[in-house]
Amino acid sequence: MHFMFLRELKLFQRLRVLLPNIWRLLFRRHKDITAIMLFLYLVYEILNFKEDPSKRNASLSGWSRETPRSIADYLDPGQDTAIVVPRHFCQSKAFLTIAVCSYVHHFERRQNIRKLWGNTTDFNYSSFVKLHGHLKGKYLDVLPERLELYSEYLSGQGDSLKASIRIVFILGRRNLASLLENEAVASEAEKYNDVIQENFMDTYNNLTIKTIMLLKHISQSCVNSTAYFFKCDDDTFVNVPNLLHFLLGGTIPVNEVTANYHYLKTYRVTSARKRLTARREVMYGRQYCNVRPITNKYNKWYMPSYLFRGAVYPQYLCGSGYLLSIDVVPRLYKASLSTKLMHLEDLFVTGLCAEKAGIKRTNHPLFRTTYPYEWDEQCALKGSFTMHRAKDWIMWDAWKQVTNYSSKCPPPKKTSNRIFPWGNVVRLSPFFSSKSTLFI
Secondary structure: OHHHHHHHHHHHHHHHHHHHHHHHHHHOOOHHHHHHHHHHHHHHHHHOOOOOOOOOOOOEOOEOOOOOOOHHHOOOOOOOOEEEOOOOOOOOOEEEEEEEEOOOOOHHHHHHHHHOOOOOOOOOOHHHHHHHHHHOOOOOOOOHHHHHHOHHHEEOOHHHOEEOEEEEEEEEEOOOOOHHHHHHHHHHHHHHOOEEEEEEEOOHHHHHHHHHHHHHHHHHHOOOOEEEEEEEEOOOEEOHHHHHHHHOOOOOOOOOOHHHHOEHHHHOOOOHHHOOOOOOOOEEEEEEEOOOOEOOOOOOOEOOOOOOOOOOOOOEEEEEEEEEEOOHHHHHHHHHOOOOOOOOHHHHHHHHHHHHHOOOOEEOOOEEOOOOOHHHHHHHHHOOOEEOOOOOHHHHHHHHHHOOOOOOOOOOOOOOOOOEOOOOOEEOOOOOOOOOOOOO
């Protein structure tokens, strides 16, 4: 405790020296914004000054000290443990397999996805030109060599190009589920042939188990029939045409809203260095860096010390949506078999397991973890890969905004000064104890 006080005191002393210089540098150009940001930062530091990060001794519901932490206690790698699996699962070719983590009672959300962004018969690569054709010349087209490389997964040409896409939903069991609810899931799986249901209690704190079971299915069935894998939640809106354009080597044009999402290294989307050229060891998403465990036992993301003893989490990707080349999936699954479980799925899979497997995580600013404000909603959705927290009617609204092809998003103004030199990767200070994105 005394050591932590000295550390905080030294930080305060450094701020006293640095702040006047920083203030003079920034205040000249952005008086109001700079003042507000610095004020909020100082208030946050003061409010968290008395918090002792070492006090994480409270037990976590569902993950007590006695809870088994080997994945072998929850799934058998050599056995088929699923209650429901799609018929002929992964026997056909798919350029992109999208797996959506859902809950038994979220039938309406799954229906919305099937009707909206998951209707890849209509919402496929051909929609990219409808979204961005007016910005031709301000982004890079797909690479001919990647079209040839993945030709077995593609049909059509030019603006009529279409990629084969597979969408599957993964569920667990609901506690005290009624017979009617179980029958509804069975009927849904039979009708749509896109449901995997595993025999475990489906809660937020068991999301890690759900995702590992998903990786098991993909590793055992899909490695030879798909090129890329995308995992998301059922409240994530996915801009499928943008994802396909990126996977085929193109870049996504910047509009007046998404310019705010970029930083110096990603803003210049007409540079060939911004293309995806790799076909292996691809792992993209919204990256978090230097995040400290949350000490408030009432917080959704509280981390007791018996589950994670470190002071800072490894780099990881937000679980609302991340993209992998198919070779990464079995490597993550293998690493999970020898890594002690924890309840935070994104940290476990894309942080601890990815680190053990030696897989580099790469940030991309178009994976968005919050839903946009109303005044810039349409261009944010059209110019991004994902938008999280698009629940129920919001998902419908997002769909209407994106497919309003008559409404065009203008490029950023040349006088815009929105590029932050420190980057868009979420580099939270070690003094922050939050999974939230700050000031971006």
